[in-house]
Amino acid sequence: MYDFVPVAGQPKPALYADLADAARAITHDEPDAIANMANCAALLSQFLPDLNWAGFYRMVGGELVLGPFSGKPACIRIALGQGVCGTAAATGETQVVPDVHAFPGHIACDAASRSELVVPVIREGAVIAVIDLDSPLLDRFDAEDAAGIEALARLLAERI
Numbered sequence: 001m002y003d004f005v006p007v008a009g010q011p012k013p014a015l016y017a018d019l020a021d022a023a024r025a026i027t028h029d030e031p032d033a034i035a036n037m038a039n040c041a042a043l044l045s046q047f048l049p050d051l052n053w054a055g056f057y058r059m060v061g062g063e064l065v066l067g068p069f070s071g072k073p074a075c076i077r078i079a080l081g082q083g084v085c086g087t088a089a090a091t092g093e094t095q096v097v098p099d100v101h102a103f104p105g106h107i108a109c110d111a112a113s114r115s116e117l118v119v120p121v122i123r124e125g126a127v128i129a130v131i132d133l134d135s136p137l138l139d140r141f142d143a144e145d146a147a148g149i150e151a152l153a154r155l156l157a158e159r160i
Contacts, residue, residue, distance in 0.1 A: 002026055006047045016148025019047045020155055033160040037129075038068035040156060044133065045070035052112055053134035056160070057085050059127055064089055067129065075109045083107035088118040089127045094146050095119075098139040110134060117141040119149040123157045131156075 004022040006015060022043050027036040037056045044054035055069020057078060064078040064085055080090040083106055088095045095118045100106045103116075113134040121129040131149055133141065 004043060004046065012144040012148060015047060016144070016151060019043060019148065020151055022047070023152055023155055027156070027159045030159070034068060036156065036159050040152070040160075041068045041070045044131075048133065050135050050137050050140055051133055052136045053110060053132065055132055056121075056129050057089070057132060058129045058160075059089065064130065069132075071134070072110050075107055078107065084116045084118045085130050085132050088120050088130050092120050092122060092127055094150060096141050096143075096146050098141075100134075112136045114138045115140040117145055117149060119146065119153045121153045121157050121160065128157070129160060 006018060023040050026039045026043065030036055041055040045051060048054065053069060053071030053074065055071065056067035057064035058067045063080060066074055066076045078086045080086050084095050084097050084100065084103055097103050097116045100113055100116050113136065115135045115138055117133045119131045120127045121131060131153055133149065
């Protein structure tokens with residue numbers, strides 16, 4: 001049984017270190033990518049405040065396809081270069097978007113989302129997935145959030 005509990009009020013670097021430790025423990029020796037993404041989506045939702053969606057899009061046949069997540073139903077397929085997720089996948093670069101309504105070509109899967117953080121998961125130089133976090137708050141994500149999720153993406157690159 002797993003019982004991961006984030007420490008309330010801790011600094012973001014410590015929170016993300018605890019999140020990575022939990023993800024490392026729950027994915028250790030588990031070869032199934034979907035199971036690992038599902039558990040990590042649950043951890044993201046549990047550890048990070050002020051989210052309305054947390055999950056994965058997987059690279060399948062040259063486009064992003066919805067993977068395990070926590071939140072309302074979402075867009076199933078996203079073309080490379082489209083929206084925040086497609087931009088992160090196409091460029092291989094983290095996207096921190098303080099106001100999604102100001103992002104050109106934003107895809108609105110949930111009208112309540114106001115800010116977004118998308119981090120590519122890269123294995124052997126290729127994007128294999130993206131981690132997508134949405135918040136109903138403007139400017140929810142910063143450089144510390146990006147660094148924390150980038151560390152998680154590096155950890156998961158060989159486990160999903």
